[in-house]
Amino acid sequence: MDAARSTFVTERLPxxxxxxxxxxxxxSDQACLIVDLAQDSGLSEQLYQDQTHAGWRAESLYAGTxxxxxxxxxxxxxxxxxxxxxxxxxxxxxxxxxxxIAAVLRADATWSDLATHARSLNRAFGPDxxxxxxxxxxxxxxxxxxxxxxPAERQRFAGPVAAFAWRGTEGWYRWAASPAPTFVxxxxxxxxxxxxxxxxxxxxxxxxxxxxxxxxxxxxLPEGFDGVHQAYVALKAADEHGYGDLADQERWMRLRVxxxxxxxxxxxxxxxxxRDDLSRAERLELLEAELSPSxxxxxxxxx
Numbered sequence: 001m002d003a004a005r006s007t008f009v010t011e012r013l014p015x016x017x018x019x020x021x022x023x024x025x026x027x028s029d030q031a032c033l034i035v036d037l038a039q040d041s042g043l044s045e046q047l048y049q050d051q052t053h054a055g056w057r058a059e060s061l062y063a064g065t066x067x068x069x070x071x072x073x074x075x076x077x078x079x080x081x082x083x084x085x086x087x088x089x090x091x092x093x094x095x096x097x098x099x100x101i102a103a104v105l106r107a108d109a110t111w112s113d114l115a116t117h118a119r120s121l122n123r124a125f126g127p128d129x130x131x132x133x134x135x136x137x138x139x140x141x142x143x144x145x146x147x148x149x150x151p152a153e154r155q156r157f158a159g160p161v162a163a164f165a166w167r168g169t170e171g172w173y174r175w176a177a178s179p180a181p182t183f184v185x186x187x188x189x190x191x192x193x194x195x196x197x198x199x200x201x202x203x204x205x206x207x208x209x210x211x212x213x214x215x216x217x218x219x220x221l222p223e224g225f226d227g228v229h230q231a232y233v234a235l236k237a238a239d240e241h242g243y244g245d246l247a248d249q250e251r252w253m254r255l256r257v258x259x260x261x262x263x264x265x266x267x268x269x270x271x272x273x274x275r276d277d278l279s280r281a282e283r284l285e286l287l288e289a290e291l292s293p294s295x296x297x298x299x300x301x302x303x
Contacts, residue, residue: 025165025174031080035100038073050084101166109160117159120188127195139166144204169211
């Protein structure tokens with residue numbers, strides 16, 4: 001197993017480490033995958049082709065719950081079997097697609113324990129205090145979710161799981177729960193995702209996107225430039241102006257890379273963003289036209 005690495009992101013969450021491969025991050029023969037069929041409903045049929053593999057099994061985590069009708073596009077629990085053809089193909093896709101997370105079982109836990117616990121996490125209290133569907137198994141969300149939980153909540157969230165592993169913005173993450181003598185199943189829902197916590201989650205997602213963009217555009221940034229911080233500031237401005245979609249945020253980031261400082265604070269950008277006769281999409285298109293590199297000479301620097 002390759003040694004774990006530490007980064008700014010891993011240091012912010014106790015128990016989180018970075019690995020080069022999913023096999024290194026899992027490092028166990030007592031592991032399962034929680035597959036998000038909403039990303040590709042055809043994965044269920046593909047994975048069932050591995051059913052002749054020794055020890056193979058699978059079950060929907062929406063079956064027998066209030067979300068049974070959503071089972072074809074819900075989470076599917078299956079064994080982590082990297083030597084089975086379809087599972088190996090899925091693991092390869094996980095490198096670039098948010099298809100699944102891995103769960104390493106505690107030594108005293110069973111498949112049934114994991115299935116019961118995972119189903120209990122499918123509901124959480126929303127901003128209005130009522131139970132709502134929770135897609136906790138989305139790899140794009142898991143690090144942020146763990147980061148906003150209290151230590152006690154993280155332990156409860158882990159339950160029979162010794163560690164989760166997934167593809168993050170920097171590579172393969174493994175979060176190991178703090179050792180506990182035993183685990184206790186809690187009545188669902190218990191997880192609280194109120195407005196304050198939703199705001200915290202948005203900040204965490206923004207950090208992940210900033211890290212991704214800083215890496216993607218590193219070759220276009222000046223030497224010594226704090227890409228993550230500047231990307232985070234730009235993404236915060238994008239959110240404040242209504243550009244929360246990832247595709248729009250990338251266009252916003254390209255404008256940040258092409259323009260010195262906070263382009264959204266330049267007079268031309270302020271004028272465009274204030275126009276209520278244009279749709280949000282039209283305002284972004286106009287920003288791209290007016291803040292192209294050829295127009296830089298007319299702009300000042302707004303850090």
